[in-house]
Amino acid sequence: MAFIYSEPSRTFNEYLLLPGLTTKDCIPENVSLRTPLVRFKKGEESSIYLNSPMVSAIMQAVSDDGMAIALAKNGGLSFIFVSQPIDAQAEMVSKVKKYKSGFVVSDSNLTPDNTLADIIDLKSAKGHSTVAITDNGKSDGKLLGLVTSRDYRISRMSVDTKISEFMTPFEKLIYGTESTTLKEANDIIWDNKLNSLPIIDSKTGALKYFVFRKDYEQHKEHPYELLDSEKRYMVGAGINTRDYKERVPELVKAGVDVLCIDSSEGYSEWQKETLEFIHNEYNGKVKVGAGNVVDAESFKYLADAGADFIKIGIGGGSICITREQKGIGRGQASSVIEVAAARDEYFKKNGIYIPLCSDGGIVHDHHMTLALAMGADFIMLGRYFARFDESPTNKVVINGSYMKEYWGEGSSRARNWQRYDLGGKGTGMKFEEGVDSYVPYAGSLRDNMDITLAKIRSTMSNCGVLSIPEFHEKARLTIVSSTSIIEGGAHDVLLKDSNYNIK
Numbered sequence: 001m002a003f004i005y006s007e008p009s010r011t012f013n014e015y016l017l018l019p020g021l022t023t024k025d026c027i028p029e030n031v032s033l034r035t036p037l038v039r040f041k042k043g044e045e046s047s048i049y050l051n052s053p054m055v056s057a058i059m060q061a062v063s064d065d066g067m068a069i070a071l072a073k074n075g076g077l078s079f080i081f082v083s084q085p086i087d088a089q090a091e092m093v094s095k096v097k098k099y100k101s102g103f104v105v106s107d108s109n110l111t112p113d114n115t116l117a118d119i120i121d122l123k124s125a126k127g128h129s130t131v132a133i134t135d136n137g138k139s140d141g142k143l144l145g146l147v148t149s150r151d152y153r154i155s156r157m158s159v160d161t162k163i164s165e166f167m168t169p170f171e172k173l174i175y176g177t178e179s180t181t182l183k184e185a186n187d188i189i190w191d192n193k194l195n196s197l198p199i200i201d202s203k204t205g206a207l208k209y210f211v212f213r214k215d216y217e218q219h220k221e222h223p224y225e226l227l228d229s230e231k232r233y234m235v236g237a238g239i240n241t242r243d244y245k246e247r248v249p250e251l252v253k254a255g256v257d258v259l260c261i262d263s264s265e266g267y268s269e270w271q272k273e274t275l276e277f278i279h280n281e282y283n284g285k286v287k288v289g290a291g292n293v294v295d296a297e298s299f300k301y302l303a304d305a306g307a308d309f310i311k312i313g314i315g316g317g318s319i320c321i322t323r324e325q326k327g328i329g330r331g332q333a334s335s336v337i338e339v340a341a342a343r344d345e346y347f348k349k350n351g352i353y354i355p356l357c358s359d360g361g362i363v364h365d366h367h368m369t370l371a372l373a374m375g376a377d378f379i380m381l382g383r384y385f386a387r388f389d390e391s392p393t394n395k396v397v398i399n400g401s402y403m404k405e406y407w408g409e410g411s412s413r414a415r416n417w418q419r420y421d422l423g424g425k426g427t428g429m430k431f432e433e434g435v436d437s438y439v440p441y442a443g444s445l446r447d448n449m450d451i452t453l454a455k456i457r458s459t460m461s462n463c464g465v466l467s468i469p470e471f472h473e474k475a476r477l478t479i480v481s482s483t484s485i486i487e488g489g490a491h492d493v494l495l496k497d498s499n500y501n502i503k
C-alpha cells in the first residue's frame with residue numbers, strides 16, 4: 001500500500017518564530033549573514049561563502065549578467081539561466097567576470113579626423129559629455145586625446161572644425177594603467193580635479209576603461225560585495241542533464257564560479273551521472289549543486305552522488321503549476337524541515353556538511369527568515385528579483401501601475417523542456433508547468449535587499465543569534481492556527497492607509 005505521511009505538508013505561512021534571549025551584543029548590526037555555498041568537511045571551511053544568503057533563480061526572466069552583477073555587489077549570487085544556447089550563456093558569465101566595478105568601457109569614441117558636428121551628434125545620442133579620441137574611433141583603440149564640454153564652444157566654433165584642433169591631446173592627459181586600483185584612480189581624480197580618468201594599456205597605449213568621478217561614491221558603498229580571489233564578481237550558471245558535456249567546459253572557460261543542475265525534480269540517475277562526470281572531469285574543483293528534492297531519501301541520494309549543495313522545493317514557485325498539472329510536490333516548509341534534519345544526520349554520520357538552498361515560494365520577507373531558521377543555508381528567489389530594475393524583462397504599464405514581466409521556465413514562453421525532462425528522446429514540451437505573468441515593479445535591487453536583510457537581521461537579533469549556523473541550532477518555531485494568522489495582521493482598527501501592504 002502507498003505510504004501516507006501522517007502530517008500535512010506545510011508552507012512558511014503556517015509557522016512563527018519565538019524570541020530567544022537577546023544579549024546586549026546581539027544587535028542587528030552584529031548579525032552575520034555569511035553562509036556556505038558548497039560542501040565542506042567537519043573542521044574545514046567551505047571554498048565559497050555568500051555574504052548575503054540570497055541567490056537568484058535559474059530563469060530567463062531573472063538571471064542574466066546584469067542581475068548577476070547587481071546581486072554580487074550586494075553579497076549574493078546569480079545562476080545565469082540555462083535555457084539559451086551554450087555560447088550565449090558563456091558570454092553572460094564572461095561579462096560578469098570581466099566587469100570591473102567603477103571601470104567603464106568607453107561608449108563614446110571618435111577619431112581626430114571627426115568634427116565638432118560628430119561630437120554634438122554623439123553627445124545627443126549617448127548623453128555623455130566625455131568622448132575618447134582613439135586612432136580607430138573604437139573603445140579599444142590607441143588613446144590620442146579626449147574631448148569634454150570644456151574643450152569647445154558651439155557658439156564660437158564652426159561645426160566643421162576637426163577634433164584634432166580642439167581635443168586635449170594625449171601628452172596633456174592624466175591617465176592610469178591596468179595596475180591602477182579603483183581607490184588610486186579616485187585619488188588621482190580628486191587630486192587633479194578631473195571628471196574622469198582614462199585607463200590605458202601601459203604597453204600599447206590602447207584605451208581600456210574610464211573611471212568617472214560621479215561613479216566612485218556608488219562603487220564604494222558595497223561592503224558585502226561577493227568577489228573571487230582576483231577581485232572579480234562571482235557568478236553561477238545553471239546546467240541541464242542533457243548537454244552538460246558540451247556546456248560545462250564552455251562555462252568553466254568563461255570563468256564560472258559554481259554550477260547548479262536546473263531541474264524541477266532531481267531524484268534521478270541523470271543527476272547522479274551529471275555530478276559524477278563533472279567531478280571526475282575537473283577533479284572536484286568545479287562545484288555543482290543538484291536538486292530539487294523535498295525529502296530525506298532524495299537528499300541522501302544526491303549527497304552520496306557528490307552534490308556540492310542541494311536545492312529544495314517542488315511546486316512552490318509563484319509561477320509554478322506543477323502541483324496542479326501533475327499532482328506532485330510538497331509544502332516548502334515541510335520539505336525544508338525534513339531535508340535539513342537529513343542533512344544534520346548526514347553531517348553527524350559522515351562529517352560532511354552539505355549546504356541547503358530553499359528554492360521558491362517566498363512571498364513575504366519573513367519567509368526567508370523562516371527558511372533559514374528551519375535549516376536552509378541560503379534562499380533561491382525568482383519573483384522577488386523579477387520585480388527589480390535589474391531583472392532582464394520589460395517594465396510595462398498595466399491598469400495604470402508599473403509591472404515587470406515574469407514567466408516560468410516551464411511555460412511555453414521559456415521552452416525549457418530540459419528542466420522537466422525525464423529521459424527518453426526529449427521531444428519537447430507536451431504540457432506547461434509554469435505560467436507567464438506580471439509582477440509589480442519594485443524599484444532597485446539594492447533598496448529592496450537592504451530592507452529584506454535588515455528584517456532578517458532584526459529577527460535573528462530577537463531570537464538571540466548572531467549567525468545562520470547559530471540560528472539553525474537555536475531557532476524555536478511554532479505552527480500557527482488560522483485564527484492566530486488573523487491576529488498577526490492589523491485587525492479591529494480602521495486603517496488610515498488603505499495601501500498598507502506587507503512585503
Ligand code: IMP
Nearest residue numbers: 057317318320361382383408409410434
Ligand atoms: P519564486 O521565487 O516563488 O518565483 O520561485 C522561483 C522558482 O520556481 C525557481 O527557482 C524554480 O525552482 C521554480 N520554477 C521556475 N520556473 C518554473 C515553472 O515554470 N514551473 C514550476 N516551477 C518553476
